[in-house]
Structures are given as C-alpha cells and as structure tokens.
Amino acid sequence: MRTRFIYLFMILMTTAFATRAQPKISFDVSFTEPQAHYIDVQMEIDDLSKGFVDLKMPVWAPGSYLIREFPKNVESVQARDSGSEDLKVYKIDKNTWRVENGKAKKIVVNYRVYAFEVSVRTSFVDESHAFLSPTGVFMFVDGFIDEPTEVTVTPYEGWSKISTGLEPVTGQKNTFYAENFDILFDSPIEVGNQDVFEFTAAGVKHEVAMVGGGNYDKERLKRDMASIVEESTAVFGVNPNKRYVFIVHNYASGGGGLEHLNSTVLGASRFAYSNPARYNGFLGLVAHEYFHVWNIKRLRPESLGPFNYSAENYTTNLWIAEGFTAYYDNLLVRRAGFYDESNYLRMLTNDIEAVENRPGNLIQPLSLASFDAWIKYYRPDENSANTSVSYYNKGALMGMLLDLKTLHATNGEKRLDDIMKAMYDQYYIKLNRGFTDAEFKSMAEKVAGVSIDDIYHYVNNAESIDYNKYLSYAGMRLVNQLEGTSIPDFGVRLVGNRIASVSRNSGAWNAGLNVHDELIAINGYRIDEQGNEMDRILGGASVGDEITVLVSRDGIIKEFKVTLPESKRADYVIEPMPNATKEQISIRKIWLSID
Template sequence: MIKTSILGLVILLFAGMTAKSQVKIRFDISFTEPQAHYTEVEMNISGLVKDYIDIKMPVWAPGSYLVREFAKSVEGFGATANGKILKHEKVRKNTWRVYTAKANALKIKYRVYAFEVSVRTSFIDESHAFLSSSGIFMYPEGLLKTPSTVKINPYKGWTKVSTGLEPVSGQQFTYTAADFDILFDSPIEVGNQDVFEFMASGLKHEVAMYGGGNYDKERLKVDMAKIVEQGTAIYGENPNKHYTFIVHNFSSGGGGLEHLNSTVLGAKRDAYVTETGYKGFLELVAHEYYHLWNVKRMRPVALGPFDYDNENYTTNLWIAEGFTAYYENKLMLRAGFTDEKGFVDALVTAVSNVSNTPGNKVQSVAEASYDAWIKYYRPNENSNNTTVSYYAKGEVVGLLMDLEIAHATKGTKSLDDVMKAMYLQNKAQKRGYTDAEFKAMVEKISGASFTDFWAKYVNGTTAIDYHKYFGYAGINITNENEGKSIPYLGIATKNQGGRVFITTVSRNSAAWVDGLNVNDEVISADGAPVEIAIDKMAAVAGKKVGETVTFKVARDGILKDITVTLKASPNLKLVGQIDEKATELQKAVRKAVLFK
C-alpha cells in the first residue's frame, strides 16, 4: 500500500514536471501610440494543464527598494483562446486570474502607460521607448523559472534595440530569457540611439546613448574600458559574455540602476566636456559596473530568489550599496581618474557628511538597510534627523573595515580579499550570504575579531573614530571647527517666488529648541527684511553663541515672533593630510587599501 502510494506520487510529480517543461511563453511588444506613452503587450502561453492561471505583474524593480505598484499603469487586460474571449477577474492588486476553459494555449493582451523619467521606470514617447522590464512583463504564477521569448516591434522610423537579453539567431529584434528573473533584470531601449562598442576584460561592451550630448565616443571607449578592467582585476573574472550600457542624456539627469549584464545610467547631456561632469559620469559607470559582482552575483541571501509581490527585507544594503559607493572611489583611483589626495579628500568628506547627519546618532546602518522600503525612498522633512543613508554610512563602514583589515594583516590583505572570497563562496554555494557569514569571512581574512566593530558601526550608532582609522594609513585628520564656538541656527530654506520658507530644522539646534518650524515663511530677522536676513545667513553673521535672533514668521497665515538663542555648531569640518613621515606599516596599509 505504501509502495503504491509512493509510486503514484512519483508519477504525478513527473507528470507535473513534464507539463511545466512544455509550457512556452512569448511576448510581442508593439507601439501604436508612443506619443501618448503607451506600449501594447501580447503574451502567448501554450502547454497549460490548469483550469485557470494567475497572471502577475511585479510590484517593484530589483535594485530599487520601494514598492512601486507597476500594475497601476496597466489597462485593457484581456484574454482569448481559439479566438474566443476567456473569463478573467482581478484577484489581487497585481494579479489577474484567467479561466482557460481547458484551452491548451491562450493569448493575453494589455497596455502599459509609461511616462516616468528615471532609471527604474519605463518611459515612452515619439522619440524612443525605454522598457524597465519588471514594470512591463507579467508572469504566470508558479512559472518564474520558465523561459520566454520577446519580440520587439519598433515604431515606424525606429531602427535599433539595445538590451542585455540574448538575441534569437535569424530573428530580428527577437530575444530570449532563460527565466523571468533574467527577463526582469534586462531593460530594453528601442529607438534610434547612438550605439558604439568597446572591448574590455575579454568581452564586448555596447553603449547605447539616447538624447544626444557632447560626449566623445573615442574617449569614452578608452576610459570606460579602464574601469571595467579594474573591476575585473579585483575578482579575477568577468562573469558575462557581453554587457550593455543604456545611457539616457537629459538637460539634467543622474542616477543608475544595476542589472545582471547591463545597466541604465542617467546623465546630463552637456556635462561631458567639463572636468566635473565627465568625472561624475565615470564615477557612475564605476558604481554600476561594480554591481556586476556586488549585488548581482554576491548578494544578501534575502535578495534572491526574489519575491516580486512583496518587500524583500535585508539588513545588508550597507554592503550591497554602501560598499559599491566605496569601490567606485577605488576604481576611479586605480583607473587613473583621480590621485591619492583626491581619493583621501573624497573619503574624509564622506566621514564628515555622515558624522554631521543628526540621524546617524539615531539609526544604525543595518536598520537603515532594513527600513529602506519605508524610509529611504520615502523621505520627509524630518528624515535627516531620524535616518542615515545606507549608501553614505555603508561607504564609510567600507573604508573603516578596509583600514582595519589592512592594519590587522600588516598590509597583506584588504577588503578586496573579502569581497573576492565572498563572491567565490556565493558562486559555489549558489545562494546569497547572511550577515553572520559576511562577518565570518572578514574575520577569516583579517585574523581578527570584528564583534566590537559590528556592534559599534553596523548595529550601533557609535561616533566614527576617524583619527584611529585614518591613522592606520598615515593620514592625519584635523577638525577645523575644533575649539571654535561658531554660532549655528540649524535650518535650511527655499526661495519660492521671492518668499522664503523653512524646509528642514536640525535636531537639537537653536531653531529646533526655540520652535522654528518646517513650512514657516520667514518674514524678517531682527527687523531686517527676509532677502537680507537669509542671504548668507546675515542674521547670524556677527552674532555670538548665546546671543539671540528674533524671527518674524508666518505660520498658516498667522504672524509670530520667535526669539532664537544661538547655539554652537556641532558640525565637523575634517581635512586630511597624507603624512610624509608615515611608518612602514602605515605605508603598507595605505598601499593595500589604495592600490592592492
């Protein structure tokens, strides 16, 4: 009896696996009204063995930790089989249930409205279409591991498609994805983008430029290749067959989003000819390309396999994003786009900025990672007082950890060794890492305990001991505000049509204690009109700590006089200087961190 039941179960499982393997999915993407910002999606599914199937749209885009509710942009959902309309109903905010009527194949059609300019959301107009795949393609529940084919039908006059998806041989603008994780991780640019290529680390890199710009293609080919080579050198291998950069050039732009073998970058079209603008673009390239290893392969265990219906919580975004911010500096240094002084100055500034953030005393970087879904991407006027960026604090923690490892090993090891070891370990295990596993690897490489480090800087809010850590590398730090009593008000303002409004009030500042509020309109300060009072903080200039300033403000249309007693500024103003008389150990630490 037991043997018969087991045999029956095996037969059922085998039959289910066979049926699943026979399911075929194909998408056809068209654009009949791009000027109205729509794309038409046709999804063909065959090989079904169910009475109904749930079709789902992801609610977020991996790499951007916010539920964006992509289903809100879907309209006209419908399904047919053998030319007949199938019954369907919406059973969840992002789920449509289609009753198959025993049909073996069905066709689903829907439209998506796309008109949000960012690296993580789709945008379509008469000039091009950018498809951020997790907001365009739906998937059948339970079939995330099923392959799919995507056919792009460009709008008239459009001639190019750029994507990291694998092309289907002999079929123009047709691509294949081994599963939906890969499909959702492969953005698509359609239009007449300027495309050029370069070779680096043994693979072809395609750059698709939309929006024009004053970039020099030949210069970019050389300089982007240098960044690729430096990233590959850290890990010893480049896991891709090819890589695609999709670059959107606008009058003002920025940001990037990493993908498995591609990235989307936002840039300012006229900034390539300035030193600051060009360097800023290369820093963005360095950041997103480094993600090829950190996050896309070596990632927190919670970030894969993905749950596309809900938030995916992890306490380790400080590694995923913060360390990537730190390594963009390393790649820029090692590729020759900055020098030792520039590298040190950037990181000293990073330490100052984090130390001067009131929220750094309230929220740990592990908490900032976990709460990214509800705090980082949804800031308010008080966020600076209650939160810290896992990018900014993670960058600083990466620096401190790097210096600690190099010091403990007398310059023979660095954070590079930890990152490579974790990448290879995750590759062998075919899964992500836990916080405990990452800490264990740091301790294995360094030969030192990091329990106190984790308690202070990862799970705690201890003030950064910058003298100690920079001292490991023979870098002397001076706080130029130390010993000074600098009067400090503690507000930020915005000018709106000639009227000045308070936008932030810093925790425990004079303004905080004495009651100036966000949204107060500043009318005058000590009787001086607002344009004089606010310009370069003239109301504070010449005052001393302990003296007062009387503000007249309008709060909800009611005039109020608020007297503020000035307090001393708590902010650091750090300056770093490389010690030319550094010890041999300090020089070894510096070399390991900078140039290993």
C-alpha cells in the same frame, strides 16, 4: 524486472505530465501611441492545464528598495482563447489578474502600460524612444516564474535599434530569449535610435547605448570605461559576463544608476562630459554599477534572491551590497588613474561629512537603515536628515575601515579586495547561494586574521566613528578644520523664503520653528522672497545670542525668540600624520595606489 519496468514507466509519465503542465509563454511588445506614452503588450500562454490562470506583475524593481506599485500603470487587460473568444478577466488583488480559460489550453492576453516617469528604474516612452524597465511591463504566470520566455519587440516607425542584455533568438528578427522571468526582469530594453558603440575589456564585449545626445567623446569613453572594467575585474579575478550593455540616458540634468545581471541603466547630464570633475563623476557611476556585476548581482545577502516580487525583501546588509560598492566606485576611479591622491581623499571626506554632519547618524543604526530602506531611504521627508542615515555613505565608510584594518592586520598582504573575492568564490561560485551576516563576518575575520567586532559595533549602533584609529594604520589623520571655532546654529534650510527643513537640536528646532513656515524677518530685518538675505542678517550673530524671528504659519503671524547654540558641523580633511612610520607609509601606498 516487471517492477522496474513499471517504476520507469511511472517516472516517464510523471516527467511527461510535468512537462505538459509547464505553460509556454511569449510576449510581443509594440508602440501604437508612443506620443501618449503607451506600451502595448501581448502575452501568449500555451499548454495550460487548469481552468484559470493567475497573472502577476511585480510591484518593485530589484536594486531599488521601494514598493512602486507598477500595476497602477496597467490598463485594458483583455484575454481570448485560440478561437478569439473573449475570456473573463478580473483582479483578485492589487497585482494579480485572474483569467478564466475553462478548457482552453492556449490564451492570448493583451494589456497596455502607461510609461512616463523619468528614472533608471521606471519605463518611459515618447515619440523619440522607449525604455522598458521589465518589472513594470511584463506579467508572469503565478507559480511559473522559472519558465523560459521570448520577447519580440516591434519598434515604432522610424526607430531602428534595440539595446538589451537579453540573448537574441537566432533567425527571429527583434526576438530575445530569457531562460526564466528573473532574467527577463533583470534585462532592461532600450528601443529607438540610440548612438551605439562597443569596446572589449577583461575579455568581454561591451555595448554602450547613448540616448538623448550629448558632448561625449566616444573614443575617450571606450578607453576610460574599459579601464574601469579592468580594475573592477581585477578585484575578483574573473569577469562572469559574455556580453554587457550600458544604457545611458542623457538629460539636461541627470544622474543615478540601476544595476542588472549583464547590463546597467545610467542617468547622465548630456553636456557634462567636457567638465573634468563631472566626467570623473560619471566614471564613478560607471564603476559603481559595474562593481554590482559581482557585489549583489551574484554575491548577495541571502534574502535578496530568489525574489518575492509582490512584497518587500528585507535585509540588514545593504551596507555591504550598496555601501561597499559605494566605497569601491571612487577607489576604482583612483586605481584607474582618473583621481589623484588628493581628489580621492576629498571623496572620502565628502562621505565622512555626509554622515557625521547628519543628525540621524546618532539616531538610526546602519543595519536598521538597510532594513528600513523600503519605508525610509526611498521615501525621504523634511525630517529624514534628523532620523536616518544613508547605507551608501556610511556603508562606504565601513568598507574603508575594513580595508584599512585588514591591510594593517596582514602587513599589507591582504585587504578588502581579498575578502570580497573570498566571499564571491565561496558563496557564488562554490555554494551558489546568498550569504548571512554571520557568514560575511566570519569570512572577513578569516582573511584579516583578526576580530572585526569593532566594525560591527559601528554597524549596529548609532554613534560617530573613531576614524583616526583606522586612518592611522596608513599614517593618515582626519582633521576638523572648524575645530576651535564657535559658529551659531540657526538650523534652517530655506526654499525661497519658506522653511524646508529644521536641524535637530538647532536654535530653530528648540524654539519650535516649523517646516512650511514663511520666514518674514529676523531681528526686524525683512527676508526677501528668495531667502537670500538670511545668511547676511545672521552673519553678525554669535553663539548664545537671542534673535527674534517673524514667520507666517498658515496665514497667522507668529514671533519666536531663538537662542543660537553652537554648531556641531565639521569641515574635514584627511592629511598625512607627522612622523608616520615606514610601516604606516607602506600601508598608505598600497591603500591609495601610490607608486
């Protein structure tokens, strides 16, 4: 009995000590100089148990695989104890500040963040509004990233609204709660006078915060965005959110999106909503980011969470996480009835052309494109098209192949939807962990009932795809409309009259023309300063012709003899096969949602 009492006492003391050892963390965010693009952050930390505390800021934003070095925007880091005595603060590495608190149990840290980069993944502040991308704003206590925190936002004078996926704290104005820093870092905050409207879909309340104005029709957006939500939810059979927030930044010309656990940030063109094609493109962006509610925010490759916010987090499976999402974005718009069959097939051929007309498709395997996203995809240069392939475009095509193969193997009973739902149920709902590449392959083969070694061959090898093998399952075929033509390949893209890129194995590539060369003349004819004359001058050339190209390279005039090889570029269309069987037509109707 005594032994048991001592044991229980020790457990209680250990628990109490562990509880005391956990710091209490909260933030106050304000904007004293929004016109100068600054965020003012005050961080309070209580119940410290050591003589120093290390504060870290993430260097990247999950969903955007590039080290962005957010600490570069931080300045004026100061700390004081509860008696307002200054404490020593110094950096020990690029994203870590050490505060020597001595015996002080509670400290207050103040710092400023410069925020003036327009994108869905970086913070931006001006006199009209503030957008906080949390990984570039909030520090965390090293070793305590799982601790809860509260954020109080003080809007600038004249700003009246706050939009965020964070939960409000009852009874505390403009104060929000995150159960841990992963949640905080996954919850962007918009502060200003945004136009806010709501709709309910799949049993979930959705808030839309429109920033920057535009010619959008709120009632139409409510209806159409709800359709996208319903179609996305139908794939998995359940919507895990209680509330969801769309933050839409409208610019003169904008695009892009970044997914979050129960919110997303979208970039859009403010006056494009009245253009049917561009409006459907916006709905495709909505579909893409909303599909991430399941695919990557919950169903994820094992290396993408828990995150290391101080370094790269490598995976070979972005072709699933992003590529399959890129397959579904247009497919969901089709299922919702915004694309007809021909428009949807055009979207697919756009992806095929983007992959097959890119020389890098034969250089970089898809799995490596994922792994090297950190150093290649988000850091493109003039040679990127020659050396790399997009895990978005080619990953989407892997989704198409797997969808068609599964439909064929199961006589239309199963498709990619069933694979994704089975993966979600197994690895998020049941096991609550990420999946390995082998586990995804195993589940796909279990659902389809056949090997998918052929698809993984295309994932792991840099080569063109036999699209017709898979399209034939739906009685369709891919046709190159340039087949049988002979088009010369000069291989130069101009910006003005300067060479911006040179295509691998083109005439310019083989002859040694360089990026940054100023194109002066072709065959003795002057190229105008805007480069508009190049295509006209080359219009009469044939494959095998030798042309004379005059350039200025670093102020030195050079002449090149360029032999024009035959272009390998293709212009594709997907069309029905003649004499397709009833079985093939049945698969086609299921695949393309044809009544």
